[in-house]
Amino acid sequence: MSRKRKTSSTASSGHTSNRQRKARKQNLTWLWIGLGIVLLIAAIYLVARPKSALPTEISPAQAYQKYQQGAYFLDVRSQAEWDQMHIARSTLIPLDELQSRLSEVPKSQDVVVVCLSGVRSKEGMTILQQAGFSRAACMTGGLNAWKAAGYPLEGSNP
Numbered sequence: 538m539s540r541k542r543k544t545s546s547t548a549s550s551g552h553t554s555n556r557q558r559k560a561r562k563q564n565l566t567w568l569w570i571g572l573g574i575v576l577l578i579a580a581i582y583l584v585a586r587p588k589s590a591l592p593t594e595i596s597p598a599q600a601y602q603k604y605q606q607g608a609y610f611l612d613v614r615s616q617a618e619w620d621q622m623h624i625a626r627s628t629l630i631p632l633d634e635l636q637s638r639l640s641e642v643p644k645s646q647d648v649v650v651v652c653l654s655g656v657r658s659k660e661g662m663t664i665l666q667q668a669g670f671s672r673a674a675c676m677t678g679g680l681n682a683w684k685a686a687g688y689p690l691e692g693s694n695p
Contacts (some may be wrong), residue, residue, distance in 0.1 A: 573584060593662060593674055597686045600649050600676040604688075609646040613661040622692040624651065632657050632664075637667050648673040655679040 538661040565622075566688055595603070604610065610627035619629045630638050642648060648670060660673035667672035676683065682692060 541622050542654070572602045594659075594664075595649065595674045596677055597688065600651070601686070601688050604648055605647050606647075608649050609643055611642060611648055611650045611655050611661065611665075612652070613650060614652050618653065620692060621694045622684070622690050624680070624683065625689055625691045626649065632661055635661055635664050636668075639665070642670065644670055644672075646672065651679060652674045653679045653682070654681055 600608075604624065604626075608622050612623055612627045612629045613632040613635060616629065617633055623629070628641070630641060642665065648665060648690070650658040650665065650673060652658040652661070655675065655678050658679060660676040662673050666692070678685075684695070
C-alpha cells in the first residue's frame with residue numbers, strides 16, 4: 538500500500554511539472570507578444586513623429602533659410618545690444634525675461650533663438666523646449682557668425 542502512494546505521489550508531481558512547463562511556455566509567449574507590441578509602437582512613433590521639429594542647433598546658413606521662410610527669430614540679448622545690431626524682423630526678449638514672457642512666443646512656428654555668440658541662445662532654446670516649444674532651435678555662432686556670412690542686419694552698428 539505504501540508503494541501505491543509513492544507511485545501516486547510521483548505521478549502527481551510529474552503532472553504538476555507538465556502544468557508548470559506549459560504555464561512557463563505560455564508566459565514566455567505572452568512576454569514575446571508584449572515585447573513585439575512595444576517595438577511596433579516604438580517603430581510607428583519614430584516613423585510618424587512630426588517632421589517639423591527643428592534640430593536643436595542650426596548653422597547660420599540654415600537659419601537664413603528659415604529666415605527667408607518667415608521663421609520667428611527670437612533675440613535673447615539686452616536692449617542695448619539689440620539696438621546696436623540685430624536681425625531685421627527679430628523679436629527681442631532678454632534671456633532673464635524669457636521665462637515670464639513665454640506667451641509672446643508662437644508655438645505653432647519655427648523659432649530660431651539668437652544672441653551674439655551662441656551661448657545665451659542655447660539657454661534660451663532650452664527654456665523654450667522645456668516649456669513645450671518643440672520647434673525651437675538656436676543658431677550656432679550667434680550674430681557674429683550671421684554677420685560674417687554677410688546676412689542682413691539692422692541697428693546703429695551693424
